Amino acid sequence: MPELPEVEAARRGIAEQLAGRAVTGLELYRPRLIQAAPGLDLDLLPGHRLLEVGRWGKYLWLVFEPLAAVVHLKLTGQLVARGGSIPGFAAGHPVPPYDAPLPHKSTALRLDFAPGIQLYLTDVRHFARVWLLPVDEVDNYVESFALGPDLLSPDFSFETFCRRLERRQAGRLKPTLLDQSVVAGIGNIYADESLWQARLHPEQVVGALSEDDLARLYEGIQQTMRLAVPIGGARILHGKAVPPVGEFPFVHGREGQPCPRCGTTIVKLQVNGRGTYLCPHCQPAPVGSPLGAGATQRLAAGE
DNA sequence: AACTACTCCTGGAGGC
DNA sequence: TGCCTCCAGGAGTAGT
Numbered sequence: 001m002p003e004l005p006e007v008e009a010a011r012r013g014i015a016e017q018l019a020g021r022a023v024t025g026l027e028l029y030r031p032r033l034i035q036a037a038p039g040l041d042l043d044l045l046p047g048h049r050l051l052e053v054g055r056w057g058k059y060l061w062l063v064f065e066p067l068a069a070v071v072h073l074k075l076t077g078q079l080v081a082r083g084g085s086i087p088g089f090a091a092g093h094p095v096p097p098y099d100a101p102l103p104h105k106s107t108a109l110r111l112d113f114a115p116g117i118q119l120y121l122t123d124v125r126h127f128a129r130v131w132l133l134p135v136d137e138v139d140n141y142v143e144s145f146a147l148g149p150d151l152l153s154p155d156f157s158f159e160t161f162c163r164r165l166e167r168r169q170a171g172r173l174k175p176t177l178l179d180q181s182v183v184a185g186i187g188n189i190y191a192d193e194s195l196w197q198a199r200l201h202p203e204q205v206v207g208a209l210s211e212d213d214l215a216r217l218y219e220g221i222q223q224t225m226r227l228a229v230p231i232g233g234a235r236i237l238h239g240k241a242v243p244p245v246g247e248f249p250f251v252h253g254r255e256g257q258p259c260p261r262c263g264t265t266i267v268k269l270q271v272n273g274r275g276t277y278l279c280p281h282c283q284p285a286p287v288g289s290p291l292g293a294g295a296t297q298r299l300a301a302g303e
Numbered sequence: 304a305a306c307t308a309c310t311c312c313t314g315g316a317g318g319c
Numbered sequence: 320t321g322c323c324t325c326c327a328g329g330a331g332t333a334g335t
Binding site for chain 3: 305309315316318
C-alpha cells in the first residue's frame with residue numbers, strides 16, 4: 001500500500017514528466033473521489049498549467065494556476081502516467097498491474113496533459129481522496145494534519161526523532177511509528193522493515209528503549225528509506241510481495257520464509273490489529289514483557 | 304495517553 | 320462452478 005516511497009515515486013514522476021504542462025481535458029469516473037472547497041471544481045483545470053508538486057509524508061499536492069489538488073492514495077491508490085513522448089511512470093498499489101489497459105474499472109480520474117499524455121488515478125478500494133483548494137490555502141491545510149517531520153526531510157534528525165518519541169513513552173513501538181504525528185511517511189510495511197533493520201520488537205515500549213536502541217531505530221528507518229525510495233517502494237498484495245521479488249522487503253509478507261539475516265523462520269502476529277511480520281530471533285520479545293519469552297512464537301502458532 | 308472498535312470499500316483467498 | 324465468509328489496511332472518530 002502506498003507509503004512514503006511509493007508517494008515519493010509519484011511525486012518524482014509528476015515533477016519530472018508533467019510539471020509545466022497544460023491540462024487539456026479530464027474525465028472524472030468516480031465523483032466521490034473529489035472533495036472541493038466552495039466554488040472550486042475540476043472543470044476549472046483545462047487550459048491551465050501544472051506549476052508545482054509537493055509531498056509531506058503520504059500527502060501529495062499538485063499546484064495548478066487556478067487551484068491546488070491535495071491527494072492521498074490511502075490503501076490502494078495508484079498513479080500512472082503514459083502517452084505522448086514521455087517515458088511514463090507508475091507508482092502506488094500494484095493492482096491493477098502497472099501495464100494494464102487504462103482506464104480500469106476502478107479508475108477514478110483521468111487528467112490529460114499536452115501533448116497527448118494521460119495521468120490516471122486508479123483505486124480498487126475507493127479510499128483515496130483528492131481535495132481541491134485555493135492555492136494559498138494548501139500550506140495551512142497540510143499543516144492542519146499536524147504531521148511529524150517527513151522522513152526524507154532534513155528536519156528528520158536523530159535529535160528531532162528522540163524528542164518526538166519522548167512524548168510517547170508509554171506507547172509501543174509499532175503503533176508509535178504508524179502515528180503520522182510522530183514521523184510522517186511510515187506505514188505497515190516500512191514499520192516492519194525498519195524494526196527488523198533495528199532488531200527491535202514491535203511491542204517494545206518506547207520508554208524502555210536505550211540510547212543504542214534509539215540510534216538503531218533511527219538508522220533502521222533511514223536504511224529502509226534508502227532501499228525503498230530508489231525502487232519506488234515494495235509491491236505488496238494480500239500480504240505477499242508481487243513479482244519480481246528481490247531481497248526487499250526483508251520480512252513483511254514473508255511469513256514462513258527464512259530471515260535473510262539469521263535464517264530463523266519469519267512469523268506473523270497482530271499488533272494493534274495490524275498484520276506484523278518479524279524475526280523472533282533478531283527481534284526478541286522485550287524483557288519483562290507480559291507476553292514473556294517465546295510468546296511471539298506461541299501467538300504465531302495460534303496457541 | 305493509549306488503546307479498541309468502527310467506518311469507509313473491494314476483491315482475492317479459502318471453505319464447502 | 321458458485322456461493323459464502325474472512326481478510327487486507329490509512330486515517331478519522333468515538334468510546335473505554
